[in-house]
Amino acid sequence: MTISNFIRCLTAAALLITLASCDGGKFRVEGSISDAKDSVLYLEHIGLNGPEVVDSAKLDADGDFAFSGNGVTAPDFYRLRIASSIINVSIDSTETVTFKASYPTMATRYEVEGSENCKKIKELALMQIQLLGRALAIDRDERLGARQAEDSIEAIVAQYKEVVRRDYIFKEPQKAYAYFALFQTLGRRLIFNPRESDEDIRCFAAVATSWDTFYPGSERGENLHNIAIEGLKTLRIQQQRAMGPAIDASQIEVTNLIDVPLADNQGKRRSLRELVGKVVLLDFHAFSSQGSMQRIMLLRDLYNKYHERGLEIYQVSVDDNEHFWKTQTAALPWICVRDVDGSQSQYLTRYNVQQIPTFFLIDKTNALYKRDTQIKNLDDEIEGLL
16 A cells, blocks of 8 residues: 555544433534534434434524434434534533534534543544644655655554554443544544454454443444454455465354453463353453352352253453462362453453453353343343353
């Protein structure tokens, strides 16, 4: 890819208004845009197939506006637009968000009240613009050869991705701003491209998994899974071709599951992928925590009751003391693995584990089914999956 293609044709940053309401009430987007008299302000829905105008208002000298609509059960995306100027906004568990801006600088110089999620999306948009500026500066530096410029741009993109992964995507993957971050671009290039790296696939999968938990069955969550799965297929085919004869894409099977490949208490590396065909209870646990013994007894009862019928327990310990963990798990019949990163485990972030213990059910196809907060009767859920 040439440098010019890499940074050319940056589309104006799409404004996303995340509108979520658990109670089915109304959302409201209001505010004022000065210096825009007689301009038409559009509220556009950003669906998976692109933008669609849902409302508009001709602004007067004051620039006041107000839009409203029916609440939704999962985050949805909209944008406010005057000509090619767009504002990024978000509503997160609030019904009203207020914006103040001036035309034509509204895309980058606006104030927002009523939503922390909205403020995060603004931060991401401004960071994206700064990244573009740095890439352009490198591209125009006549002291650099084409290869040097390409490498330098790749380096700043890698730095950008590390910050966004840490502070926006993995920090709160259930949030709409994490979803927003996945689709940022530099020119025509997706900054996070699930067709190019395993790490980018994990970003999509982490958000998809969290959306499964907080917004089960949502169209966007399912779309994220499809993107991650297709990306993984493409990447595996590319890797196979680099190593040997081409393979048939239909022979590659992947799921929406984020794997947890760790060593068990015998030193053997284990994986959730090896448990296809079984119902799995994935349990994040700390044996040093209060109440651990009672929980282990409950898990043993479940294991004794359902293991012969196809239930497996895959227990992930975040205990700091390895010797203590091995002692506590020596007599347990199920799979016990430990993450040496303890409470800083990447898997706690990717599964959006907010407290220990937390468990998930995985069905026989190795797809994530439900987490503990979604389960009213664990026996009934296991019976249904078996």
